[in-house]
Amino acid sequence: MTGKRTLPTGAHFMSGDIACAEGAIAAGCRFFAGYPITPATEIAEHLSERMPEFGGIYIQMEDEIASIAAVLGASYAGLKAMTATSGPGFSLMQENIGLAVMTETPCVIVDIMRGGPSTGQPTLPGQQDVMQAKWGSHGDYGIIALAPSSVQEMFNLTVEAFNLAETYRVPTLLMGDEIVAHMWEKVVIPPASEIRIVNRKKPHVSPSEYAPFMPEDDLVPPMACFGEGYRFHATGLTHDERGYPRTQNSEVQTRLVRRLCEKINKNADKIINVEEVMLEDADIVVVAYGIVARAALSAVRRAREAGIKAGMLRLITLWPFPEKHVARIAGQAKAIVVPEMNCGQIVREVERAAKETPVSFLSKLGEEPHTPQEILDMVRRCS
Amino acid sequence: MVQEVVHPFAKYLRSAMMPHIWCPGCGNGIVLNCFVHALDELQKDLDKLVVVSGIGCIGRTAGYTNADSFHTTHGRAIAFATGVKLANPELEVVVISGDGDLFAIGGNHFIHAARRNIGIKVICANNFNYGMTGGQQGPTTPLEASTTTTPYGNIEHPFNLVHLAAASGATYVARWTTLHVRRLTQSIKRMLQKEGFCFLEVVSPCPEIFGRRNKMRTGLEMMEWFRRASVVENFSDPSKAEISPEKIVVGEFVNTEKISYERLLHEKIAQINEKAMGW
Numbered sequence: 001m002t003g004k005r006t007l008p009t010g011a012h013f014m015s016g017d018i019a020c021a022e023g024a025i026a027a028g029c030r031f032f033a034g035y036p037i038t039p040a041t042e043i044a045e046h047l048s049e050r051m052p053e054f055g056g057i058y059i060q061m062e063d064e065i066a067s068i069a070a071v072l073g074a075s076y077a078g079l080k081a082m083t084a085t086s087g088p089g090f091s092l093m094q095e096n097i098g099l100a101v102m103t104e105t106p107c108v109i110v111d112i113m114r115g116g117p118s119t120g121q122p123t124l125p126g127q128q129d130v131m132q133a134k135w136g137s138h139g140d141y142g143i144i145a146l147a148p149s150s151v152q153e154m155f156n157l158t159v160e161a162f163n164l165a166e167t168y169r170v171p172t173l174l175m176g177d178e179i180v181a182h183m184w185e186k187v188v189i190p191p192a193s194e195i196r197i198v199n200r201k202k203p204h205v206s207p208s209e210y211a212p213f214m215p216e217d218d219l220v221p222p223m224a225c226f227g228e229g230y231r232f233h234a235t236g237l238t239h240d241e242r243g244y245p246r247t248q249n250s251e252v253q254t255r256l257v258r259r260l261c262e263k264i265n266k267n268a269d270k271i272i273n274v275e276e277v278m279l280e281d282a283d284i285v286v287v288a289y290g291i292v293a294r295a296a297l298s299a300v301r302r303a304r305e306a307g308i309k310a311g312m313l314r315l316i317t318l319w320p321f322p323e324k325h326v327a328r329i330a331g332q333a334k335a336i337v338v339p340e341m342n343c344g345q346i347v348r349e350v351e352r353a354a355k356e357t358p359v360s361f362l363s364k365l366g367e368e369p370h371t372p373q374e375i376l377d378m379v380r381r382c383s
Numbered sequence: 384m385v386q387e388v389v390h391p392f393a394k395y396l397r398s399a400m401m402p403h404i405w406c407p408g409c410g411n412g413i414v415l416n417c418f419v420h421a422l423d424e425l426q427k428d429l430d431k432l433v434v435v436s437g438i439g440c441i442g443r444t445a446g447y448t449n450a451d452s453f454h455t456t457h458g459r460a461i462a463f464a465t466g467v468k469l470a471n472p473e474l475e476v477v478v479i480s481g482d483g484d485l486f487a488i489g490g491n492h493f494i495h496a497a498r499r500n501i502g503i504k505v506i507c508a509n510n511f512n513y514g515m516t517g518g519q520q521g522p523t524t525p526l527e528a529s530t531t532t533t534p535y536g537n538i539e540h541p542f543n544l545v546h547l548a549a550a551s552g553a554t555y556v557a558r559w560t561t562l563h564v565r566r567l568t569q570s571i572k573r574m575l576q577k578e579g580f581c582f583l584e585v586v587s588p589c590p591e592i593f594g595r596r597n598k599m600r601t602g603l604e605m606m607e608w609f610r611r612a613s614v615v616e617n618f619s620d621p622s623k624a625e626i627s628p629e630k631i632v633v634g635e636f637v638n639t640e641k642i643s644y645e646r647l648l649h650e651k652i653a654q655i656n657e658k659a660m661g662w
Binding site: 229 | 397399400429430431433435445446449450451452453454455456459462463464465466467468469470471473474491492495648651652655656
């Protein structure tokens with residue numbers, strides 16, 4: 001079935017959740033399974049209307065666990081697939097995010113972060129899930145997580161998340177927050193022909209020779225899908241390159257888990273995306289991401305006006321962590337300031353990469369993100 | 384000259400994965416045997432078959448079947464299969480899993496898949512306990528049965544799986560024991576020819592783990608119980624289909640026609656696109 005409607009190419013006024021939904025469609029997503037949760041629900045609502053217009057599938061599952069499981073099934077059946085949730089639902093999905101990692105299932109999971117723990121603050125923003133994104137499922141693994149700062153990026157990075165998921169056969173996380181999800185801004189959607197789309201690589205051997213988990217040089221195996229005649233097996237158990245369980249074999253476990261980590265780590269330079277603002281001569285560098293980076297940008301500009309050589313490193317990719325970028329700015333800066341809407345998560349990664357350079361943490365919880373003034377005050381104290 | 388003897392059903396099995404992990408006297412091999420017989424009799428295209436399982440002994444069936452197969456996390460086989468069936472309705476999607484997997488941790492997915500009438504076929508091997516983890520009490524463990532976690536006898540009322548399936552909206556519901564191999568095979572064939580959500584319970588012996596704690600030490604003793612107690616009551620009231628030491632009600636309880644979720648969904652998508660074109 002082919003789509004009858006088109007992307008809303010051009011400039012639009014829309015919310016972050018809607019931009020995310022449109023980004024998914026633009027990326028070629030044709031399967032969405034989800035469960036309502038504030039502040040991610042509008043993604044589901046918008047896709048329930050839009051997905052059928054593109055011949056795609058929307059289903060509201062009975063819970064978040066079912067949603068992510070259905071997403072994996074749809075991906076293995078050949079569709080680009082996504083779910084969207086918020087903190088509590090993200091926690092429920094963690095086991096099957098691990099299954100997605102282990103079975104190398106390309107898919108996108110949108111987590112619109114709200115204040116936690118537990119039910120927390122359903123209508124208020126947070127950045128308290130970024131460590132859950134990296135470590136939420138059990139076992140060791142590599143993962144990709146992106147942090148949009150604007151409604152435009154909710155669109156752009158959703159497309160990018162699909163491209164990365166398909167390239168590396170890894171669940172890719174879009175870590176938005178309540179503010180970017182609910183605020184309305186101008187979004188420019190390019191013509192479909194100008195949107196870069198990546199599709200998973202397919203096997204180029206016969207079914208009898210196909211080993212579904214045999215990696216190529218980039219450490220990523222080509223992916224056959226159900227019904228294509230390859231008749232393969234996939235399991236969450238430790239498995240060899242054929243996909244057969246080898247649960248008692250430490251060599252197979254080591255080879256598999258190291259590869260799952262390395263296919264992300266060794267390709268980190270290709271994956272990582274950051275924005276650098278006035279860093280050339282910066283003494284004080286603010287490292288921020290998501291909605292907080294917007295206040296940080298304002299603070300940096302005001303600091304410059306006040307004669308302080310401030311700059312900003314905005315993390316667009318959270319995982320793999322942009323360690324080299326932080327290490328480089330740490331080499332030239334006197335101090336680093338990390339404002340986050342949590343009690344200290346990414347700041348620890350910054351500290352690790354910054355080594356000797358002092359890192360000041362500005363924590364904020366609850367109602368609103370940091371004001372530019374709060375960040376500016378911290379920049380002044382460090383200068 | 385030595386001639387290589389190939390089992391006529393070898394093509395249905397992933398021989399590289401053999402030997403299987405199942406204990407002597409286990410019923411899982413019978414379930415797999417009946418399944419491949421049904422595939423053979425229907426001449427099913429193995430390239431269009433997807434076998435999905437959750438966790439547990441019977442869950443290994445997915446890997447042993449020479450089709451596309453996926454071994455999910457505990458309890459999530461039906462939810463995974465839902466995604467597969469909706470994404471590609473051309474595929475024959477069969478879930479083969481156990482009573483603990485499908486009805487304890489996976490109970491919610493079961494009732495909702497049945498309610499939606501998604502065209503997946505669920506075969507549940509019910510051995511009344513958690514075999515793979517060493518024989519703990521499960522959602523089908525009979526009252527007073529001894530398990531590793533009910534050493535004083537089980538005080539939880541078990542699910543009647545066929546009643547649950549029928550009440551949840553399944554279009555085909557049957558129960559057999561592994562003694563009833565022909566009827567079991569017939570039921571699998573019938574399911575594979577139906578459109579909506581189908582459920583087959585196979586009462587299956589677990590002598591090593593369940594039987595020896597409950598005065599049935601061998602597979603033969605458990606099969607003897609099936610032979611002695613089974614009563615065929617086709618189309619009887621599933622709410623009254625008991626399983627007790629004295630009586631195991633088996634048969635076909637439900638066989639109705641109802642449009643499947645995936646057909647409704649894809650028809651809806653077609654309608655929406657016709658409207659979009661201004662028809």
